[in-house]
Amino acid sequence: MKPTKVRVLIVLAVLAGAIGWGAVGLMQGQTGRTLPVSWLAASTMWILALALGIWTFLARPRLQRRPGTKPMPPIVAARTAALAMAASRTGSLVGGFYVGVSLAALPARFTAAGQGTLWAAVGTAAGSLALVIVALWLEYICRLPIDDDDVKGAQIGSAP
Numbered sequence: 001m002k003p004t005k006v007r008v009l010i011v012l013a014v015l016a017g018a019i020g021w022g023a024v025g026l027m028q029g030q031t032g033r034t035l036p037v038s039w040l041a042a043s044t045m046w047i048l049a050l051a052l053g054i055w056t057f058l059a060r061p062r063l064q065r066r067p068g069t070k071p072m073p074p075i076v077a078a079r080t081a082a083l084a085m086a087a088s089r090t091g092s093l094v095g096g097f098y099v100g101v102s103l104a105a106l107p108a109r110f111t112a113a114g115q116g117t118l119w120a121a122v123g124t125a126a127g128s129l130a131l132v133i134v135a136l137w138l139e140y141i142c143r144l145p146i147d148d149d150d151v152k153g154a155q156i157g158s159a160p
Contacts, residue, residue, distance in 0.1 A: 024101050042127055087134075095125045
């Protein structure tokens with residue numbers, strides 16, 4: 001697996017933001033109402049970010065093989081890295097969508113429904129950003145250290 005590039009996450013967020021913006025515009029054009037956003041979406045993203053943060057704090061000493069900790073089995077470490085990659089992409093998509101929704105809901109912020117939609121979308125986008133940050137940190141600590149044998153082998157096998 002290759003490390004996640006922030007550029008990919010930004011592209012995903014921008015595409016999802018355009019979809020969110022379009023969804024609000026479509027809803028307002030068809031029904032004259034703003035797209036309802038539940039606070040359940042925000043709380044879900046914050047709970048996911050918290051759970052992944054707890055896993056990161058628990059896994060970090062095991063991945064770094066600190067004294068007094070049981071080393072993490074390689075398959076669990078690989079699955080943890082895959083989880084981190086999936087969480088960063090999911091957080092990017094969800095966050096981008098709700099940034100688009102919140103930007104499109106700005107003109108309706110003076111109504112009760114528009115204000116509720118705006119703040120719930122901002123809360124969801126903030127929770128998604130927290131999820132992306134924690135996921136990138138977890139992916140970073142899951143990286144394998146470069147062994148001296150790997151470096152020497154690359155130098156010997158490389159063309160002059």
